[in-house]
Amino acid sequence: MVNLTIDNRKIEAEAGQTIMEAARENGIVIPTLCSHESLEPSGACRLCVVEVEHGKRTSVVTSCLYPVAEGLTVKTKSERVMDVRRLVLQLLLARCPESQQLKEMAEDLGIEPEPRFTPDKDNSKCILCRMCVRTCEKVVGVCAIGFSYRGAEKNVCTPFKEDSVSCIGCGACAYVCPSGHIEMETTESGDARTIWGRTFKMKTCKVCGRYFAPEDQLVYISQKTGVPVEDLAVCTSCR
């Protein structure tokens, strides 16, 4: 165990934990847009910056990547931290001025709704955090989406921006997207789901009769696990 101080509170943390993990365990909230328990931290959004003081040195670091250390002093809301966080958010807002999630975060940080930097004319909601790409690859194991282009044109999409043949319609990328960029639509009856330009037929649960998963996803799970697809036809609530 190591002893450190976060926001003037003495904290005991496990060696190897990050500052963000130690803070969370102690009820200290550090804002982030790119952290999820299923994924390794990546430091992509830069909103989780904190100020650390070790000996005579102070620096601003990303708390999702920086490990705790004996005697470390951490400030999560110092003026320096808030300045960096506001700048990062203003840059994100310039790229994604229509993202409701970013607007709400800006309000929490006391940032004016008018963007400080010229808004992107393409009006994308993608903050390029790679959460969707990493989830599809590392959690789902499919790799149906990736980045294309560079610089300001960079965006997440299916290969060649065509309907992805490997997508199974699981929707995991849309669930983890922190800025509402990935659109997933379900019909009123629930019998079909559209994502990344493809429409997937949904399967009904053989116990409760509700639509619960795309057929393609169940076939994929069956192939991966060897469990017959008929045995996967029960939703999580009825299992």
Ligand code: SF4
């Ligand atoms: S919906 Fe398609 S692109 Fe999104 S995580 Fe699932 S397989 Fe990947």
